[in-house]
Amino acid sequence: xxxxxIVETHDLVKKYGEHVALDSVNLNIKPGATGLLxxxxxxxxxLLKTIxxxxxxTSGGGKVLGHDIATEGAFIRQRIGYMPEYDCLIPEMEAxxxxxxxxxxxxxxxxxxxxxxxEVLEYVGLRDQRYRAVSTFSTGMExxxxxxxxxxxxxxxxxxxxxxxxxxxxxxxFMLDTLFQVVKQGGRSIIxxxxxxxxxxxxxxxxxxxxxxxxIAQGRIEDLKAIDREIEISVWxxxxxxxxxxxxxxxxxxxxxxxxxxxxxxxxxxxxIIKAAAETNVQIRKMEDYEPSLxxxxxVIMDRLGYSVKSSKDLLxxxxxxxxxxxxxxxxVA
Amino acid sequence: xxxGEDFDLDDILQDSSTPLGEPAAPTTLPVPAAPAEAEFMGExxxxxxxxxxxxxxxxxxxxxxxxxxxxxxxxxxxGTIFHQVYRPxxxxxxxxxxxxxxxxxxxxxxxxxxxxxxxxxxxKLLVVIVLFGSLIPILTMAMSVLTGLNGLxxxxxxxxxxxxxxxxxxxxxxxxxxxxTALVVGGLISEDRQHGTSAIYFSRPVNRTDYxxxxxxxxxxxxxxxxxxxxxxxxxxxxxxNNEGWAYLLDTLPYFLGGLVAAFMLVVTFxxxxxxxxxxxxxxxxxxxxFLGIIFGSRILAFLIKLLFERDTLYLISPYDNLAHVxxxxxxxxxxxxxxxxxxxxxxxxxxxxxxYILISRVNSLEVTxx
Numbered sequence: 001x002x003x004x005x006i007v008e009t010h011d012l013v014k015k016y017g018e019h020v021a022l023d024s025v026n027l028n029i030k031p032g033a034t035g036l037l038x039x040x041x042x043x044x045x046x047l048l049k050t051i052x053x054x055x056x057x058t059s060g061g062g063k064v065l066g067h068d069i070a071t072e073g074a075f076i077r078q079r080i081g082y083m084p085e086y087d088c089l090i091p092e093m094e095a096x097x098x099x100x101x102x103x104x105x106x107x108x109x110x111x112x113x114x115x116x117x118x119e120v121l122e123y124v125g126l127r128d129q130r131y132r133a134v135s136t137f138s139t140g141m142e143x144x145x146x147x148x149x150x151x152x153x154x155x156x157x158x159x160x161x162x163x164x165x166x167x168x169x170x171x172x173x174f175m176l177d178t179l180f181q182v183v184k185q186g187g188r189s190i191i192x193x194x195x196x197x198x199x200x201x202x203x204x205x206x207x208x209x210x211x212x213x214x215x216i217a218q219g220r221i222e223d224l225k226a227i228d229r230e231i232e233i234s235v236w237x238x239x240x241x242x243x244x245x246x247x248x249x250x251x252x253x254x255x256x257x258x259x260x261x262x263x264x265x266x267x268x269x270x271x272x273i274i275k276a277a278a279e280t281n282v283q284i285r286k287m288e289d290y291e292p293s294l295x296x297x298x299x300v301i302m303d304r305l306g307y308s309v310k311s312s313k314d315l316l317x318x319x320x321x322x323x324x325x326x327x328x329x330x331x332x333v334a
Numbered sequence: 335x336x337x338g339e340d341f342d343l344d345d346i347l348q349d350s351s352t353p354l355g356e357p358a359a360p361t362t363l364p365v366p367a368a369p370a371e372a373e374f375m376g377e378x379x380x381x382x383x384x385x386x387x388x389x390x391x392x393x394x395x396x397x398x399x400x401x402x403x404x405x406x407x408x409x410x411x412x413g414t415i416f417h418q419v420y421r422p423x424x425x426x427x428x429x430x431x432x433x434x435x436x437x438x439x440x441x442x443x444x445x446x447x448x449x450x451x452x453x454x455x456x457x458k459l460l461v462v463i464v465l466f467g468s469l470i471p472i473l474t475m476a477m478s479v480l481t482g483l484n485g486l487x488x489x490x491x492x493x494x495x496x497x498x499x500x501x502x503x504x505x506x507x508x509x510x511x512x513x514x515t516a517l518v519v520g521g522l523i524s525e526d527r528q529h530g531t532s533a534i535y536f537s538r539p540v541n542r543t544d545y546x547x548x549x550x551x552x553x554x555x556x557x558x559x560x561x562x563x564x565x566x567x568x569x570x571x572x573x574x575x576n577n578e579g580w581a582y583l584l585d586t587l588p589y590f591l592g593g594l595v596a597a598f599m600l601v602v603t604f605x606x607x608x609x610x611x612x613x614x615x616x617x618x619x620x621x622x623x624x625f626l627g628i629i630f631g632s633r634i635l636a637f638l639i640k641l642l643f644e645r646d647t648l649y650l651i652s653p654y655d656n657l658a659h660v661x662x663x664x665x666x667x668x669x670x671x672x673x674x675x676x677x678x679x680x681x682x683x684x685x686x687x688x689x690x691y692i693l694i695s696r697v698n699s700l701e702v703t704x705x
Contacts (some may be wrong), residue, residue, distance in 0.1 A: 002438040048702075049702060051536060052702065054536060054702055073539075073541075074539035074541065075539070077537060077538055077539045078538075079428055080537075082528065082533070082537035082702070084533040084537070084702065086530050086533075087530045088529070088531055088532075088533040088534050089529065089531070089534075090451075090452065090525075090529060090531055091529060092452035093449075093452055094449070097448075097449040097450070100449075101436070101450075101534075102534055104431055104432075104433070104436035105436060105437070105438075105534065105535060105538040106426035106427055106433070106538050106539065107428040107429065107430075107432050107433050107538055107539070108425060108427060108428070108437075109432070112423075112425045116423055116425075117424075119421055123418060123419070123420060125418075125702075144348055150356060150533065152421060152423075153425075154423035154424075154425065177418070178418065181418055181420055182420055184421045185419070186420035186422065197598050208553045209345070213530070223677060324360075
């Protein structure tokens with residue numbers, strides 16, 4: 001049902017002259033936490049600006065929180081909290097005034113904005129620093145202030161652009177915990193753009209991957225991980241021999257010392273590995289399904305992508321898909 | 335190991351007959367004893383005294399002025415006093431004019447109170463100095479009335495030339511208004527570009543028209559508070575001090591209104607040029623210097639051309655001289671320029687038009703994401 005999506009677009013195209021920033025993008029983002037991934041120049045910023053209703057589209061259309069992207073940008077931005085990646089704070093202002101002002105710019109009256117500014121600054125861990133000028137803040141505190149600015153009106157959708165950029169381990173953990181709570185405790189939705197796969201994996205249950213203006217993958221992370229399902233084995237007594245044998249038997253093998261990962265095509269792969277071990281007289285001391293990280297997934301997708309992806313079918317490389325097709329849904333085939 | 339087989343460190347280690355030494359017995363870090371006197375709000379759990387912000391952001395010792403001390407119990411079941419709870423907000427968002435008012439208020443109130451736009455101290459000081467300086471004629475008229483020295487009143491009293499001079503006089507337009515404009519308008523947009531503050535505006539339901547209009551209005555109102563206010567105060571004071579009646583008011587009102595229109599034209603023109611310069615740069619310095627360069631440079635250039643070639647048409651490139659010319663025409667004063675006032679008026683329109691075009695196109699280029 002259409003009401004289920006917080007963001008849905010149809011054949012969205014945005015061109016800057018000859019350059020195609022977004023190419024027939026079809027998005028369906030459900031409520032919850034969604035990670036936005038893609039290399040530099042992939043079109044992430046353009047997509048975020050589109051979702052915010054800030055740019056005129058070349059063709060196509062869509063809705064964000066039920067509002068039309070092309071005509072109801074102001075309504076959309078009233079219901080979205082946007083946390084930019086880069087500096088956006090007035091250095092000489094105190095945090096409390098900064099957050100209050102960002103609330104007033106949304107249309108909150110001053111009293112409400114002040115009260116809410118205190119609440120959100122406490123929520124992001126800046127209760128005792130709220131009367132300090134932003135220029136005296138560390139990077140983590142600046143990020144927290146930006147998050148407070150974006151949360152002041154209790155948005156339905158929070159868009160975070162690299163929220164952990166420049167943070168140390170403690171501050172990063174605190175920021176991610178806070179965002180996680182916004183989703184789980186507050187029941188709000190997040191679209192989080194990040195280069196850090198761990199961050200996305202920790203917060204998000206869904207992801208959206210963009211490359212060259214095209215959506216190359218979207219869906220549940222768990223489903224998408226099925227692209228890169230492997231079996232990890234530890235061998236003894238001739239790792240090279242079994243590696244060669246497996247390759248001769250048509251398996252894809254990656255090896256580091258005695259540990260190697262064999263691409264799992266289907267259940268028969270286990271039998272193939274055992275057969276290869278028996279024929280080469282090599283011991284298999286451990287065999288288990290390898291759980292790929294999001295980073296593994298990203299690398300695999302980008303490896304398969306090359307520079308001429310046309311659709312998600314290209315991404316799959318013609319091999320038997322072991323994942324839910326609905327999870328890997330990109331643009332329509334050109 | 336046969337030739338060609340890969341080197342495997344684990345295989346070698348396994349084959350080695352050298353027995354490995356027994357691993358050392360594991361040691362555990364001593365747990366610091368909890369201070370018995372450490373309590374928080376009656377709880378008996380020990381307090382480590384670790385600051386929350388220090389833990390979260392690594393602010394370092396002594397940096398925070400008032401760090402929250404968080405009770406962290408050694409016992410894992412005790413918890414802390416910082417409970418991060420997301421509280422929803424049930425209020426309503428107001429319409430467009432409230433958002434625009436907040437932008438206007440942010441800039442104008444910042445001159446007078448804390449919590450709004452942080453104007454530099456030099457700007458605040460100059461505003462006060464220029465305001466008091468422009469009120470000196472009132473003080474002089476008051477002294478004339480108090481001391482009975484009529485000469486002062488004749489010199490400073492209301493006349494066409496004095497009304498014109500209060501707004502468009504050379505002294506005010508050399509030492510006061512250009513400096514004031516340079517400091518007030520210089521950083522209004524350029525600092526948004528410099529600090530990335532434009533993202534705060536445009537990721538909210540503030541469109542670029544509202545943003546530009548409110549910035550323009552804020553700058554114009556601040557300049558008007560000095561230029562127009564002091565002009566009106568001067569005229570009102572002259573009437574009051576001389577105890578003038580309705581006939582005097584009716585006689586002088588047209589000149590006053592002419593001067594008022596000239597004052598608004600000056601405010602609009604200076605704001606347009608200043609904001610256009612502010613929009614093309616990132617920083618406060620360049621727009622301020624460029625504005626002074628345009629105002630004074632064009633005048634000096636036109637003056638030199640007039641001296642050398644006895645032609646004053648080049649005064650058309652000087653914003654001040656165009657304003658002065660149009661002001662002279664509106665107030666019925668003999669003009670000091672050889673060309674028609676209409677030319678100056680057209681030149682003013684062109685200057686404003688070009689400035690607004692630059693301003694609008696540059697504001698359109700302000701980004702929400704990184705530029």
